[in-house]
Amino acid sequence: MEKLGMRYQGKAKKLYETDDPDILWVEYTDQATAGNGAKKANIEGKARLNNRITTVIFSLLARRGIPSHFVRSISDTEQLNRRLDMFPLEIVMRNRAAGSFAQRYGVAEGTxxxxxxLEFFYKSDPLDDPFINRDDILALGLATEQDLDIIAAKTREINGALTSIFRAINVELVDFKIEMGKTGSGIILLGDEITPDTCRLWAIGNNHDGQVTHLDKDIFRRDLGSIIPAYQTILDGLTELEERESQSNS
Structure with missing residues (x-):
């Protein structure tokens, strides 16, 4: 597989064309952002952790019958992904009130x-990724009724699988953000990444005096310390789970 010119540079990844028109070369970076890029920092080791975490999660989801664009990891910080025509939507699933949801409705975090x-946000940096409802999406032609039905069903299935996966490593999945797109033949697949950058993850049974032990990017957002130990904890737990499942299936 030959790496060609850069196709897109996001906040935490760079995407390159390859000599296979159906495959993209994805390079994770050490950049961390918050507030739609208003806060930035370069954190050594983040790229390696996120590349590995999303690799393991996509593998665990595949075992549970949930396909994605993931093809294979090719280095500590790089992987190959199937090309998708992405919906310009951030798809958010919430199990507890947190973040913008808690602020919007005046609900205590953790409720x-x-x-x-299930919520949708319109992917637009100039507009700061605004909340968007189903009727808005249809009116703007961002997706069809059938697309949204499939996206909703897949997201709920992913939520169930991820909740079970994280619970198995003593972590609660508070909420998460994913993206989806269509293959050339029109099949809707899970894309982008699933990492502590895109999920709120709280340690189970390790919270004291009402204080949550964060294992996600809220550590960076709220200046709670380094994200690296938390991300490593998630990777270690997922890797052990993957190994246990591999042994039980062998």
Whole structure:
């Protein structure tokens, strides 16, 4: 596989064309951002951790019948992904009130929701990724009714799988953000990444006096210390889970 010119540079990844038109070369970077890029820092080791974490998560999801664009990891910080025509949407699933949801409705962070909440945000840096509802999406032609039905069903399936995966390593999945796109034949697949950059993850049974032990990018957002030990904890737990599942299936 030959790496060609850069196709896109995001906040935490660079995407390159390859000599296979259906495959993209993805390079994770050490850059951390918050507030839609308002806060930035270069954190050594972040690229390696996120590349490995998303590799393991996509593998665990595949075992549970949830396919993605992931093809294979090719270095500590790089992987190959199937090319998708991405929806310009951030798809958010919430199991507890946190972040913008808690602020929007004046709910205490950590409040358990009576059911998971599915939200959409329009991917637009100039507009600061605004909240967008289903009717808006349809009116703007960003997706069809059928697309949104499939996206919603897949997101709920992913939520169930991820909740179980993280619970197995004593971590609670508070919420997460994913992206999806279509293959050339029109199949909707999970894309982008699933890492502590895109999930809120709280340690189970390790919280004291109402204080949450964060294992995600909120550590960076809120200046709570270094993200590296937390991300390493997530990687270690997921790697052990993957090994246990591999042994049980052999």
């Amino acid at each position: 358990a929701l009576k059911q998971p909440v």
